[in-house]
Amino acid sequence: MKLKVTPTAIHDVLVIEPTVFGDERGWFTESFNAVDFADATGLTVNFVQDNHSFSRQWTLRGLHYQLEKTQGKLVRVVAGSVFDVAVDIRKESPTYGKWVGIELSAQNHKQLWVPPGLAHGFLVLSETAEFLYKTTDYYHPQSEACLVWNDPTVAIAWPLPEGVNPNMNAKDMSGLAWDAAPKF
Secondary structure (H helix, E strand, C coil), rough: CCEEEEEEECCCEEEEEEEEEEECCCEEEEECCCHHHHHHCCCCCCCEEEEEEEEEEEEEEEEEEECCCCCCEEEEEEECCCEEEEECCCCCCCCCCCCCEEEEEECCCCCEEEEEEEEEEEEEEEEEEEEEEECCCCCCCCHHEEEECCCCCCCCCCCCCCCCCCEHHHHHHHCCCCCCCCCC
């Protein structure tokens, strides 16, 4: 299987597009193959955990990261659509403080590679969405941190309709401002 890999404004955040084979019966895609991923991206990754979430429209999850056991994530949507965001919080990175966002959907089959050292979150655009992601390390709640979704320094342009507030849990609503959030 061939993968199309497109770099983003953050040099090592990558949009991954697997080949999709379709006909009158439907379609087929190989969502992950370690050899093809390594050949296409130059990265050798060892995924240890798969996560699957279901969310309703305008739910915003994130911007999460772990200070220990940092996780690289390969994220995709299998039902609905989301606006997926990665924020570079690596002090030595040339894109420190920058963010990228992309629509991931069941229809476009796009995936996003989010390397360790970035905060990650998403906003559900469709009525509901199912979001899957592979991680390179295990969940470590003791070192989890959250960058507040609407920090004016980062200034993410979330595609929320005027007058709509995102649905969030208490942890995400109390995320830390850019100046207070721990960085790498």
